[in-house]
Amino acid sequence: MTDTPASKPGQTEVWITGIGLATSLGEGLDANWAALQEKRINVDEKGFAPHIVHPLMPVALDSQIPKKGDQRQMEAWQRIGTYAAGLALDSAGIKGNKDILSKIDMVVAAGGGERDLNVDSGVLTAEAKGANAPGFLNERLMSDLRPTLFLAQLSNLLAGNIAIVHGLGGTSRTFMGEEVAGVDAARIALARIASGESDIALVGGSHNGERKDLLVLYEFGDFNLKDKFAPVWARKDHAGFALGSAGAFLVLESKAHAEARGAKPFAKLSSVVADLAKRKRPGDMAATLEKLWAKLPKRDGKGAIITGATGAEPATSEERGFLKSHADFPVRSTGTVFGHAMETQFPLGIALAALSISRGALFPPNDSTGTEIEMQGAPTQIVVVGAGHWRGEGMALVEAV
Amino acid sequence: MTAPRDKLGRPVVVVTGMGIMTSLGAGKADNWAKLVAGESGIRTITRFPIDGLKTTMAGTVDFVSVDPFSSTALSERMAELVTQEALAQAGIGAKADFPGPLFLAVAPVEVEWPQRRELGRAVGQQDITYDDLLRISGGGRYSAYHHRFMFGSVAAYLAETFGTKGSPISLSTACASGATSIQLGVEAIRRGETDAALCVATDGTVNPEALVRFSLLSALSTQNDPPQAASRPFSKNRDGFVMAEGAGALVLESYEAATARGAKILGVIAGCGELTDSFHRTRSSPDGKPIIGCMNKTLADAGMTPDQIDHINAHGTSTPENDKMEFNTTSAVFGELAQKIPVTSNKSMVGHTISAAGAVEAIFSLLTLEHQRIPPTINYETPDPTILFNVVGNKARDARVTAVMSNSFGFGGQNASLILTREPA
Numbered sequence: 017m018t019d020t021p022a023s024k025p026g027q028t029e030v031w032i033t034g035i036g037l038a039t040s041l042g043e044g045l046d047a048n049w050a051a052l053q054e055k056r057i058n059v060d061e062k063g064f065a066p067h068i069v070h071p072l073m074p075v076a077l078d079s080q081i082p083k084k085g086d087q088r089q090m091e092a093w094q095r096i097g098t099y100a101a102g103l104a105l106d107s108a109g110i111k112g113n114k115d116i117l118s119k120i121d122m123v124v125a126a127g128g129g130e131r132d133l134n135v136d137s138g139v140l141t142a143e144a145k146g147a148n149a150p151g152f153l154n155e156r157l158m159s160d161l162r163p164t165l166f167l168a169q170l171s172n173l174l175a176g177n178i179a180i181v182h183g184l185g186g187t188s189r190t191f192m193g194e195e196v197a198g199v200d201a202a203r204i205a206l207a208r209i210a211s212g213e214s215d216i217a218l219v220g221g222s223h224n225g226e227r228k229d230l231l232v233l234y235e236f237g238d239f240n241l242k243d244k245f246a247p248v249w250a251r252k253d254h255a256g257f258a259l260g261s262a263g264a265f266l267v268l269e270s271k272a273h274a275e276a277r278g279a280k281p282f283a284k285l286s287s288v289v290a291d292l293a294k295r296k297r298p299g300d301m302a303a304t305l306e307k308l309w310a311k312l313p314k315r316d317g318k319g320a321i322i323t324g325a326t327g328a329e330p331a332t333s334e335e336r337g338f339l340k341s342h343a344d345f346p347v348r349s350t351g352t353v354f355g356h357a358m359e360t361q362f363p364l365g366i367a368l369a370a371l372s373i374s375r376g377a378l379f380p381p382n383d384s385t386g387t388e389i390e391m392q393g394a395p396t397q398i399v400v401v402g403a404g405h406w407r408g409e410g411m412a413l414v415e416a417v
Numbered sequence: 418m419t420a421p422r423d424k425l426g427r428p429v430v431v432v433t434g435m436g437i438m439t440s441l442g443a444g445k446a447d448n449w450a451k452l453v454a455g456e457s458g459i460r461t462i463t464r465f466p467i468d469g470l471k472t473t474m475a476g477t478v479d480f481v482s483v484d485p486f487s488s489t490a491l492s493e494r495m496a497e498l499v500t501q502e503a504l505a506q507a508g509i510g511a512k513a514d515f516p517g518p519l520f521l522a523v524a525p526v527e528v529e530w531p532q533r534r535e536l537g538r539a540v541g542q543q544d545i546t547y548d549d550l551l552r553i554s555g556g557g558r559y560s561a562y563h564h565r566f567m568f569g570s571v572a573a574y575l576a577e578t579f580g581t582k583g584s585p586i587s588l589s590t591a592c593a594s595g596a597t598s599i600q601l602g603v604e605a606i607r608r609g610e611t612d613a614a615l616c617v618a619t620d621g622t623v624n625p626e627a628l629v630r631f632s633l634l635s636a637l638s639t640q641n642d643p644p645q646a647a648s649r650p651f652s653k654n655r656d657g658f659v660m661a662e663g664a665g666a667l668v669l670e671s672y673e674a675a676t677a678r679g680a681k682i683l684g685v686i687a688g689c690g691e692l693t694d695s696f697h698r699t700r701s702s703p704d705g706k707p708i709i710g711c712m713n714k715t716l717a718d719a720g721m722t723p724d725q726i727d728h729i730n731a732h733g734t735s736t737p738e739n740d741k742m743e744f745n746t747t748s749a750v751f752g753e754l755a756q757k758i759p760v761t762s763n764k765s766m767v768g769h770t771i772s773a774a775g776a777v778e779a780i781f782s783l784l785t786l787e788h789q790r791i792p793p794t795i796n797y798e799t800p801d802p803t804i805l806f807n808v809v810g811n812k813a814r815d816a817r818v819t820a821v822m823s824n825s826f827g828f829g830g831q832n833a834s835l836i837l838t839r840e841p842a
Contacts, residue, residue, distance in 0.1 A: 067551070089698065122693070126589075127568060129527035133547050140537035140545040151468025153530060157629040158469060166630035167698050167828070171525040171568075171589045176829025179695040185707065188693040188831060189597060192525060193569030193587040200586050204601070211608045228547035232536070233528060235554035237563030290584035292576050406564070407573045408584060 027210040031274050031281035031417065032370040034108025034267030036100040036220070039354050039364070040070035040260055044103060045371055047073075052368075052379035057353055059245050059258060060226075066242040067235075069225045070355030072261035075099055086181050091130040091168035092261075094177050097222025100263025101178045104218060108267035109279060111182070116277075118185040121214045122178065123205040125197035125221035125359035126190050128171035131229040135160045174222060184218065191359075195324065196290060196408025197221070198362030203288035203410070205268050215273040219266050221360040225259030234259070239328045239405055247352040248327040249336070249387040255329040257405060260355020264364035281417045282370040287312050290410035301334040301403065308411045309342070309399070317396035317415070320378045321347045322369050324361035328405040335403050336387070345399070346391040352382050362402035362410060369398035369414035421672045421841050423687070424720035427607040429841045433680040434507025434668030436499035437780045439767040440476030440661055444502055449784050452792040453813040457645035457766050459659050465625055472637040474644030475623045476661025476768030489526050491621030493571045495664035496521070500579055500617055507668035507680060509613060513578065517611040519585035520601040521572045522594035522618035524772045528566050529624060532559075571619070581615055591827030592732075593691070594618060595665060595775025596835055600689040602669045612674035618776035619664035628660060634699060636736060648769075649796035650733035650762035651740050651804045658734040661768025665776030672841055684783040685838045687820065688719025694830035701742050701826070708746040708832050712822070715834035716750075721820065723751040726758060726836070728791060728816065730782045730823040731806075733762025734769055739826065744804040759816055760806040765795045775825040779835055782821040786839045790815050 037044065040058040041051035051058075060071045077095060080102030081087050087095060105111040110120075139156050149155075167173050172190040179188060189204070191197040201219050208214040224230075234240050234257075241256035268285060289311045293304035321342065325335050339347055350365055357364060372378045378395050381388030396416040403409045421429045437444065440458025441451040451458075458476045467473040481498065483490040510516045533550075536559070540549045564570055572585035590597040595618035602614030631637045638647040638657035648659040675682055692714060694707035701708060716723065731743055748755040763781050770777050785791055790813055797810035820838045825831075 128525045136533060137546050140534065140540075140550075141543065143534065144537060144540070144543045144545055149468070150466035151470070154466065154625050154629065155469035157626055158471075158632065161626075161629060161633060163633035166634065169525070169527075170591065170828065172591050172827070172829045172831060173698060175693075176698055176831075179693050179830050180698065183695055185693055185695050187691045188590065188829070189601075189691075190589050191586055192523070192589055193572060193585075194567055196569065196584055197587070200584055203584075204586070207608060207610070208604065213604060213608070228551060229528070232547065232550050232554045233563065233566055235551055236559040236561075236566075238555050238557065238560070239563070240555075292573060292584050294577065404569075406567060407569055410584065 028212065029271040030206055030209045030285050031269050031271055032266055032283050032285055033269045033274050033279045033281055034104045035282060035367045035370060036104030036107055036265040037367055038075055038096055038100040039262040040073055042073045043075045049371060049375065055380060055382045061245060064231060067231050067240045068245050068258040070258055070260035071226050072096060081181050089164055089167060090177055093130055093222055093224035094168060094174050096224060096261060096263040097174045098177045098181050100222055101218060101265045102182055104265035104267050105182055116216060117183050120184055120186040121208065121217040122175050122184060122188045123201040123217060123219050124175040124190045125201040126171040126174045126192060127359055129169045130227060132165055133228060194358055195361055195402055195404035196410055197359045199288065199290045199402050199410025202363065202366060202412060203290055206285055206288050209268055209270050216269045219268055220264050220363040222263035223261060223357040223360045225261045225355055225357065230259060241327060247383045248325050248332065248349040249383050249385040251327040252333065255327060257326040257328050257351060257356035260357045262354055262357035262360050262364055264360050264367050266363060266367060282374040283414050284417050286413040286415050288412040292407060293409055301331060301409065302338045304409050305335065305338040305403065308409060312399060312411060312413045315397050318393055319345050319397045320391055320395045321345045321399045321401060322350060322365045323347060323401035324350050324365050326351055326356050326405040331403055331405055346378060346389050348379060348388055365400040365402060366412055366414060369400050372398060373414060373416045429672035430603045430606045430669050430686045431672050431675050432667050432683045432783060433670050433675050434503035435683060435780045435783060436502030436666040437777060438478060438495050438499050439663035439770065439777060440478055441767055445784065452766060453790055455793045455795045455811060457795060459644045459647055459768050461644050470628060471632050471639050472628060473641045474647055474659065476659060477623045478621065478662040487529050487565060488622040488624050489565060489571065492523060492619040493574055495621055496571060496575055496617050496619035497578060499664045499666040500575060503666040503668050509668055513580040515579045515581045515615055517581065517613035517615060518583045518605060519572060519576050519581035519615045520598040521575060521585060521587050522598040522772050522776065523571050523587050524620050524622045525589055526566055526568045530626060532562055575617065589772065590831040591829050592771055593775055593825035593827040593831040593833040594772040595777060596825040596833035598776060599667060599686060599779055599835060600833065603686050603689050606669060606671050612671050614669045616669060617666045618773040620770050620772040621662045623660050623662055631660060638735060646796050648735045648765050650735045650765050650794055651801055651806060651808050652797055653799045653801040655735045655737060655740060657736050659768040661770045663767060663770035663773045663777050665773055665780045667776060684786055685841050686835060687838045688715045688836035690715030690718050691833040694832060699828050705742055705746040705749060708826060709749045711832040711834050712750045715836055719836040721836060723754055726820050726822050728785065728818045728821045729758055729760045730778050730821055731760050731762045732824040732826050733764055735764060740804060744806055756805045757807055759791050759809050759814060761791055761794045761809040763792060775833060778823050779837060782823045782837045785821060786818055786837065789818055
């Protein structure tokens with residue numbers, strides 16, 4: 017198992033000094049926090065019916081992506097991410113700080129491939145009507161695809177756009193692989209800072225859940241939540257996830273680097289661990305979650321769990337079993353509130369953990385099944401759980417500084 | 418035994434196994450023989466109709482078959498084959514029990530046209546919208562396509578097949594991806610997280626839409642006839658790169674672990690570096706500073722000076738901009754040495770294997786160190802007078818090679834370089 021050791025001798029403490037959120041609940045920390053307190057959930061049950069999605073609360077793009085030309089060069093998933101990344105840099109107080117931005121290391125968790133639906137359906141319709149010349153597809157693609165669409169589809173162009181729009185000139189790595197890509201992005205960034213390879217990193221992802229092409233992909237596996245919204249824990253007999261639009265970015269920084277510039281931490285990121293359960297037999301995934309739980313540093317503070325459980329089965333039932341054996345930890349599901357933002361769900365979980373710690377309270381439960389219970393007092397240790405709907409498991413420990 | 422550490426006190430990272438596949442063939446022996454003979458793997462595409470395309474040739478891997486065909490399935494199969502070769506050479510671990518993590522460079526995964534057309538036919542009407550596709554996609558009929566088109570599916574398959582440890586990482590840094598996979602492995606070993614890492618890079622994406630996408634960005638050569646002459650790095654009449662398929666796998670180990678088990682050391686990853694260019698989505702900053710910085714970081718990481726590099730395995734895509742930029746930036750870093758150090762571009766023969774290129778070319782660099790022979794840059798008939806590299810033109814050259822710099826530059830401002838040596842410094 018690969019993991020990021022929490023506190024090996026000589027390893028530096030890693031702080032979360034910036035958070036950027038653009039979600040279905042709104043943009044920025046205050047709007048998201050307020051919505052969580054009010055138990056607000058933003059779902060669209062009609063636009064993609066019978067599928068349910070959590071649409072992005074519209075943002076004023078110009079405030080983070082001032083050039084219209086840049087906005088046009090991106091598709092929605094990249095705009096959401098570039099926007100949220102800007103918020104994170106603002107939050108850390110390093111927006112426009114050329115000295116820091118020229119060396120910041122980026123680790124981005126990304127999907128990609130946003131389709132031009134009209135081109136696809138145009139080709140299929142023409143073929144259904146008899147177009148069958150050998151070069152038909154080539155000719156249509158040559159004439160119908162926008163030349164820059166490719167750049168809006170490439171996974172690593174989220175990082176590329178962030179670098180261009182916000183002037184980042186350090187290093188840039190893009191991890192793919194659905195949910196666990198977000199875990200691994202945090203894991204590698206943490207390992208690099210903890211070992212002294214890096215001082216400061218921008219980590220996160222973004223996801224546009226309002227995409228029919230993505231719904232098709234997940235419909236292949238019958239993973240989409242349909243007809244009626246219910247909290248993640250209440251979907252056992254009506255399984256599925258509701259795709260969510262969200263961008264979540266974090267600025268991670270060594271304690272020394274943060275202190276030298278007078279930056280205040282939201283929390284510290286103590287450990288990130290990940291694994292790949294075989295998921296061949298019932299219990300495989302739960303056993304892996306237990307192994308990861310045991311690898312996290314000791315939890316003797318006031319603890320809680322924030323999970324990105326998807327609502328898809330059998331993964332969510334496996335995770336419910338794991339959570340039952342840790343029932344003394346109050347649980348919150350980001351999937352219920354924000355929908356499932358795939359690569360972004362884990363960075364979102366870390367962000368909400370850090371926010372809860374810094375605001376001295378876990379946000380209230382939002383659940384009809386009793387899985388989520390009230391928490392009194394301020395959490396000092398929050399475990400973030402990210403188990404993929406199909407593959408990949410991860411956890412992080414976020415602690416009060 | 419004292420653990421050999423590099424000049425910065427980190428574990429030395431060595432290569433103990435390599436596997437490779439390109440349009441030239443399968444395996445190190447076949448590839449090397451054809452590479453030094455100056456053979457081209459570029460040919461007219463036969464996999465799909467080429468009518469209506471501006472570019473009709475590529476370096477396809479047609480001798481590996483997968484069924485049902487998809488670019489992702491081909492990428493996966495090639496990755497599996499090169500990993501088998503690398504593991505057989507390294508003799509590490511046990512069957513399906515590799516003692517370290519997997520870092521996989523892989524092209525972004527997406528539903529492809531054959532599958533989309535299958536859905537279209539299943540709709541059974543003449544006007545087809547995404548709502549229609551969505552209506553018929555569920556129910557389990559296409560559940561295999563969910564697994565196939567997950568971004569993490571290739572890594573998950575390799576991790577299960579070879580028993581790598583922990584969470585396998587799928588990564589993309591565009592045309593630098595292969596180099597990044599090696600860099601991630603090097604860093605994990607240097608941090609002491611593992612004694613071994615499996616670094617694999619694969620790309621099987623010569624399909625109509627991928628070709629059209631690069632075509633629409635005017636990135637591809639259109640000198641279709643003869644296809645073998647299309648990729649001509651550093652030539653005056655170069656007009657774009659040639660898409661190609663391939664895969665490379667490297668077993669990395671700490672020098673200490675490799676020597677402890679008596680493994681044959683094939684070479685050393687002495688240095689890695691990367692630097693982002695925030696100038697433009699597809700073009701390098703005109704001053705070349707990010708590439709210059711990338712090369713300098715790599716030299717510093719290896720604890721070496723430019724005069725210690727005696728061969729450069731260039732990115733050398735054969736696009737007008739890249740090759741010129743590569744010469745200018747190399748000159749800025751190496752000074753007059755940039756005109757003396759022998760430079761070659763494997764892409765003249767195997768084409769641009771995109772996500773795999775960084776690993777494929779690292780392996781060719783290691784084979785160059787092993788054989789003390791530099792493969793040629795073919796089609797070098799009309800040198801670009803503004804690119805004053807000492808190009809190993811058309812014929813392989815015997816040379817004393819102790820340290821190679823291998824460069825990879827990609828869309829999205831991705832720059833990565835590696836320095837490979839024969840022995841620990």
